[in-house]
Amino acid sequence: MFAIVEEPIDVGALIADAQRPDCGAVSTFVGTTRVDQNDGASVEYLEYEAYRPMADRKLEEIGAEIEERWDVREVSIVHRIGRVDPGQASVAIVVASPRRGPAFEASRYAIERIKVVVPIWKREVWSDGYVWVGSQVGTRT
């Protein structure tokens, strides 16, 4: 399953869906909102936006790349957009494979690729302003 969603991600359900009798390993990566702090200010939440449907298609392309490179039987990538509070999941990647090596490698590959090719952007909303991550554009002084 490849999806961009606006609601909390049910990671447990994604993993349960990926468990299969022909697989011995499920590797999961969950990206969560981390509260950075500096100069007496802190991140209150993240806000994500996506260029759709290009972003949806890029997630599917990453899935296809994975299935070409590794023996995996199930790949799910779900990215949340909108406001994501501290500790909450912004992205979940679930890969099932007969063996653990490919499962680990493929899930790592997925998150690295997401951070390079999928048109999604986040801004950190701090107690004293916001900043677009990667562009350093915003209202923090």
Added chain:
Amino acid sequence: MFAIVEEPIDVGALIADAQRPDCGAVSTFVGTTRVDQNDGASVEYLEYEAYRPMADRKLEEIGAEIEERWDVREVSIVHRIGRVDPGQASVAIVVASPRRGPAFEASRYAIERIKVVVPIWKREVWSDGYVWVGSQVGTRT
């Protein structure tokens, strides 16, 4: 949390418990029963046993090794014993870290160490007999 249990593992709950505002990454590994097939026979289920409390202590030691080597803030390892049916989870490892690199490396390390030092054994119960994995002792001809 380090535990050996006889019931199904609630992986979603373990992940939810690991999500923290000071972490940006949660890496999870789930080992599941894979149905091998050969000579017209197939694996019907796995059955695990543990030497307790040594096995419990070895899980905790792996957790301590991880916390010494990587910046991780939460490590859970839960291993199920008894009968585990195809596609079901026998082991779940959940690691939360501020950054994804340590989370991936630590969860991989945990499963590799489990397979070397934790006194747990599985036998494959096939349609035509059983075999203790690693010892090749059993009733299959």
Added chain:
Amino acid sequence: MSGIKVLLFGAAADRAGTRETVISAETTTLDELWPILAERHPGLSPMRDTLAFAVNGEYARGDASVSPGDEVAVLPPVSGG
């Protein structure tokens, strides 16, 4: 009326002050479209070197052709995950 639709995202939308604009032009290239866009939204200019572009939903280089009816997207460095 069927100009080139330009979508802006993230920091680019922020600096431009808009998420969408239409440029009236004949068939041209992304490189030739840029000065028109930058003149209309001067806040974008300092970002030039960090931006990528898509034409009709796929990454495209500066020499890519764009025509009326196409959708161009202005993409700051992505930061998903």
Added chain:
Amino acid sequence: MSGIKVLLFGAAADRAGTRETVISAETTTLDELWPILAERHPGLSPMRDTLAFAVNGEYARGDASVSPGDEVAVLPPVSGG
């Protein structure tokens, strides 16, 4: 009566036909305990080179001392995960 308790697991329990036995002996070593165990449970002999041992819940080498009251565990290659 407080002999050396020997626990057997997995394939070792299978080959021995028991999960627990008590050996009456004075303080000795694992290496010296083995022939007594193998004589009592001949099915174990072919496994010798694959086995590890624990004394009181921690891995121990062949020269480790064992005394009455100790718990020895016979550990085939582990296969958790």
